[in-house]
Amino acid sequence: MMRSPHSLRAFTLIEVIISTIVTTLVAGTVVAIVGAFSSALAIQDLRSEAIVRGAGVQSHIGLLSLKTRMTLALSPQRVLLWLPAETLEESGSGSDSAFDRIDLDEDELHWLEFFQEADASWTLIEWTVKPETVVAGAAEVYFSADSQFWDTLFVQMRDAGQLRRSPIAGGLAAPQRSGVVLGAPCFVWQTESCCDNRSVGAEFAFVAVDGEEELRSDMRLESALAFFDRHPICTES
Amino acid sequence: MIFSSNLAPVDRLRIIHMRILRFFWFALAASVNELDSLGVKRSSKGMQGKAIQRAMTLIECLVAMSILTIAASILVMAVQGGLAAQEDALSTTIAATAAESRVAEYLARDYNTITALDSTESVGTMLTPMGDPFSKSYDSMGRHTVVELGTLTVPDFPGLSILGYSIDVTVFDTFAGEVRTLVALQRFRPRTIEESAEVAP
Numbered sequence: 001m002m003r004s005p006h007s008l009r010a011f012t013l014i015e016v017i018i019s020t021i022v023t024t025l026v027a028g029t030v031v032a033i034v035g036a037f038s039s040a041l042a043i044q045d046l047r048s049e050a051i052v053r054g055a056g057v058q059s060h061i062g063l064l065s066l067k068t069r070m071t072l073a074l075s076p077q078r079v080l081l082w083l084p085a086e087t088l089e090e091s092g093s094g095s096d097s098a099f100d101r102i103d104l105d106e107d108e109l110h111w112l113e114f115f116q117e118a119d120a121s122w123t124l125i126e127w128t129v130k131p132e133t134v135v136a137g138a139a140e141v142y143f144s145a146d147s148q149f150w151d152t153l154f155v156q157m158r159d160a161g162q163l164r165r166s167p168i169a170g171g172l173a174a175p176q177r178s179g180v181v182l183g184a185p186c187f188v189w190q191t192e193s194c195c196d197n198r199s200v201g202a203e204f205a206f207v208a209v210d211g212e213e214e215l216r217s218d219m220r221l222e223s224a225l226a227f228f229d230r231h232p233i234c235t236e237s
Numbered sequence: 238m239i240f241s242s243n244l245a246p247v248d249r250l251r252i253i254h255m256r257i258l259r260f261f262w263f264a265l266a267a268s269v270n271e272l273d274s275l276g277v278k279r280s281s282k283g284m285q286g287k288a289i290q291r292a293m294t295l296i297e298c299l300v301a302m303s304i305l306t307i308a309a310s311i312l313v314m315a316v317q318g319g320l321a322a323q324e325d326a327l328s329t330t331i332a333a334t335a336a337e338s339r340v341a342e343y344l345a346r347d348y349n350t351i352t353a354l355d356s357t358e359s360v361g362t363m364l365t366p367m368g369d370p371f372s373k374s375y376d377s378m379g380r381h382t383v384v385e386l387g388t389l390t391v392p393d394f395p396g397l398s399i400l401g402y403s404i405d406v407t408v409f410d411t412f413a414g415e416v417r418t419l420v421a422l423q424r425f426r427p428r429t430i431e432e433s434a435e436v437a438p
Contacts, residue, residue, distance in 0.1 A: 028256075029253070029256055029257060029309075032253050032256065033253055033257075033309070033312075033313070036253050036316075037316060040316050040319075040320055043320065044319065044320065044323055047323045047324070047326070047327045048323070050327055050330070051323075051326055051327055051330050054330050054331075054334070055330060058333070058334065058337070062337075175372060176372045176373060177369060177372060178369065178370060179373075188365070188367070190345050190366065198344070198345035198346075199341050199342075199344075199345040199366070201338070201341070205372075216373075216374070217327065217331070217374050218371075218372035218373065218374040218375075219331060219334055219374070220334060220335075220338060220365060220371060220372070220375075221334050221337070221338075222334070222337060222338040222341040222342075222365075222366065223337065223341055224340070224341040224342075224344035224345040225345070226344070228345075
């Protein structure tokens with residue numbers, strides 16, 4: 001069957017040039033759109049994480065600081081909050097029986113720790129005592145202003161499997177301070193003395209890499225201890 | 238901008254949006270020239286039998302291009318809008334931490350060391366309670382703090398009046414040349430004696 005003469009006509013030079021230009025433009029635009037969209041999605045992911053995890057950490061620290069009456073140990077990567085089980089009325093009376101003793105099986109100690117994962121990211125973890133692991137008769141610990149004492153207790157209990165590990169937020173990175181990236185996320189406080197410190201907070205960042213660019217969002221959270229209560233030992237000293 | 242990068246994603250998308258529109262006009266002009274050079278005319282009754290061989294008409298080409306451009310524009314605008322809204326949300330979250338930091342600073346102080354205050358930290362000059370500058374993420378924000386001595390009344394307890402300081406913190410940035418409030422926090426610090434060690438607990 002013969003094809004019509006019109007269908008056998010080749011493209012003219014102008015047709016080829018125009019179609020090449022149009023094809024190039026379309027291809028360029030598609031590539032640019034796909035690139036920008038993937039970049040936008042990466043940024044959206046990072047922002048979503050920063051918003052959700054940042055708010056989560058803030059609310060968690062806010063809640064703990066509402067119940068905390070003293071910070072027993074403070075170090076850049078680990079803090080110990082004391083949330084006495086006794087009511088304020090009892091502890092405020094200065095009664096030794098009410099405020100001197102720390103009951104391990106009463107959920108009074110909460111350690112917050114920045115822990116580095118295998119992928120080099122950091123996770124904020126809350127450690128609490130598993131009451132069922134506390135041996136009868138060994139549930140009482142007496143107050144000490146020595147942070148080393150509490151660090152030793154933490155290591156002993158963690159290694160003995162007596163602490164419950166609850167991750168609060170993962171995928172954290174070291175924050176930037178005065179233009180310098182620190183070695184790790186860290187806790188912040190007002191003063192190192194547990195007898196005087198009335199605030200606790202955390203400084204960390206969210207970081208993502210988009211191509212050759214590093215996207216970073218730093219956060220500094222701080223919360224005052226709403227019901228700070230100075231232990232009688234602090235006043236005596 | 239919260240994330241440090243040479244070009245904001247919203248700006249990148251805006252550039253792509255402009256490219257799409259430019260492409261549309263270029264393609265449209267090229268199509269018209271091309272159709273004219275080929276001598277293609279609108280279909281008529283006499284050409285109906287050969288319709289299968291004819292090229293696209295100018296109207297068809299226009300409609301296709303318009304649909305393509307509108308679809309691409311909507312897609313780009315949707316992502317642009319999402320990114321802008323998300324940046325605002327993150328700004329608000331970060332601003333809340335800056336406001337909370339200021340409030341915590343006053344709540345954690347000895348009551349006797351608090352004095353009335355009305356101060357503004359301009360954009361990029363906010364300091365932490367330790368006196369260090371905040372990180373780069375806070376560079377686009379400023380903070381206004383007002384601390385006033387006052388009394389707090391509790392509606393459910395007529396006659397009860399608590400002496401203390403009212404702490405108002407507003408974190409702002411500038412958007413399109415105007416100051417925009419991101420977060421406003423208000424707290425009341427009641428007068429306390431015990432923690433200032435005036436009286437042993």
